Amino acid sequence: MFDLIKSIFYEVCSYFVPEKQIYEITGECKKCGKCCNYMYSVDTYTEKEFKIMQMIFPKYKRFYIKGKDEDGNLIFACKLVTPDGLCSDYKHRLRMCRKYPARFITYRAKLHDGCGYKVNFKEFKDYLE
Numbered sequence: 001m002f003d004l005i006k007s008i009f010y011e012v013c014s015y016f017v018p019e020k021q022i023y024e025i026t027g028e029c030k031k032c033g034k035c036c037n038y039m040y041s042v043d044t045y046t047e048k049e050f051k052i053m054q055m056i057f058p059k060y061k062r063f064y065i066k067g068k069d070e071d072g073n074l075i076f077a078c079k080l081v082t083p084d085g086l087c088s089d090y091k092h093r094l095r096m097c098r099k100y101p102a103r104f105i106t107y108r109a110k111l112h113d114g115c116g117y118k119v120n121f122k123e124f125k126d127y128l129e
């Protein structure tokens, strides 16, 4: 339950807390659709938590649980992605979709294999330069 409260807190914060960029993103989208078909949520661990999140934030109703990875983490997918990997409601896609890959995440970002974007981590010395 604590994790769920944390998820709700982070979701609300995402609208008000300014972004803190800790790394650079380069490259561009190759429109493979992997990020719409295989998603993780850092704080949503159970089906019940996901349903509660959907009730509180109806925008998440477009997502469904696709399965679990080898560590038991839930994998989500979007109902709006087309078979060829494109967004069928691009004009109304969510803020999180518009901002993907997000630059403010405080844990180490991991992109899908073959994604056209690249995450360039900044070391302390890079900031000094």
Ligand code: SF4
Pocket (backbone or CB within 6 Å): 028, 029, 030, 031, 032, 033, 034, 035, 036, 100, 101, 112, 114, 115, 116, 117
């Ligand atoms: S995984 Fe990367 S290249 Fe593929 S659709 Fe998503 S952002 Fe674009």
Ligand code: SF4
Pocket (backbone or CB within 6 Å): 035, 036, 062, 078, 079, 080, 081, 082, 086, 087, 088, 089, 090, 092, 093, 094, 097
């Ligand atoms: S709304 Fe569109 S861009 Fe966002 S996850 Fe769904 S298919 Fe992808």
